[in-house]
Amino acid sequence: MFTGLIRHIGTLASRRPQGRGARLCVEAVPELLARAEHGASVAVMGVCLTAVSVDSKSFEADLSEETLSKTTLGNLPVGARLNLEPALRVGDPLDGHLVSGHIDSVGRLLDRANKNGLWRFAMPAELAAMIAPKGSVAVDGISLTVVEANAQSFSVALIPETAAATALKDLRCGAAVNIEADPIGRYVARFMSLGNTNERLENFIKNGWGDG
Numbered sequence: 001m002f003t004g005l006i007r008h009i010g011t012l013a014s015r016r017p018q019g020r021g022a023r024l025c026v027e028a029v030p031e032l033l034a035r036a037e038h039g040a041s042v043a044v045m046g047v048c049l050t051a052v053s054v055d056s057k058s059f060e061a062d063l064s065e066e067t068l069s070k071t072t073l074g075n076l077p078v079g080a081r082l083n084l085e086p087a088l089r090v091g092d093p094l095d096g097h098l099v100s101g102h103i104d105s106v107g108r109l110l111d112r113a114n115k116n117g118l119w120r121f122a123m124p125a126e127l128a129a130m131i132a133p134k135g136s137v138a139v140d141g142i143s144l145t146v147v148e149a150n151a152q153s154f155s156v157a158l159i160p161e162t163a164a165a166t167a168l169k170d171l172r173c174g175a176a177v178n179i180e181a182d183p184i185g186r187y188v189a190r191f192m193s194l195g196n197t198n199e200r201l202e203n204f205i206k207n208g209w210g211d212g
Contacts, residue, residue: 002085004099010084012027012076012080015063015073022073024044026060026082027057033058035087038053040087043099046142047141048101071103072106082167083140083166099141099180103179107121108122109177117158118148119156120155121154132149133148137182139177139179140177
């Protein structure tokens with residue numbers, strides 16, 4: 001479990017094929033590596049990975065065929081900057097929102113800081129029911145608050161500090177991103193898909209976390 005607050009930036013040192021998957025080598029600062037001991041979970045661009053080896057400069061993690069097909073990690077170029085977050089520990093502050101590291105889908109950056117200062121991302125239609133205004137979403141592992149959402153896209157407001165301190169500043173329009181919906185939204189969408197009805201839940205789907 002993670003918070004979506006990016007503490008460290010790493011670098012993709014290598015990615016080599018391994019069966020139907022791959023193994024990543026990620027260079028990172030000592031503070032992150034101290035939390036990336038063998039078997040520990042680390043979020044890399046929002047994807048929960050298990051460290052299989054670590055030394056003084058980097059850690060390695062294996063990617064399954066599923067992870068390669070459902071996230072951006074199989075396509076990032078060597079040398080790419082990576083958002084990194086160690087797993088949440090009991091007693092750590094929960095300053096963002098609960099992030100599982102299980103990516104729902106890959107989206108794309110449509111607009112970078114438009115005239116209203118919003119960043120807009122395209123998403124697959126199946127995610128629309130899980131992403132609501134004033135709710136939370138993780139983009140490349142970063143906890144963000146949704147401002148607007150429709151069936152094809154959503155927007156978020158980014159303060160300059162967030163853009164500067166994460167790999168978002170490297171994104172260009174059209175770039176792919178990992179999207180994880182708020183777990184609450186996932187369960188609400190599941191509830192509704194089973195044919196259940198509830199006035200408050202239906203209001204949440206339409207209006208998000210606003211009053212009403």
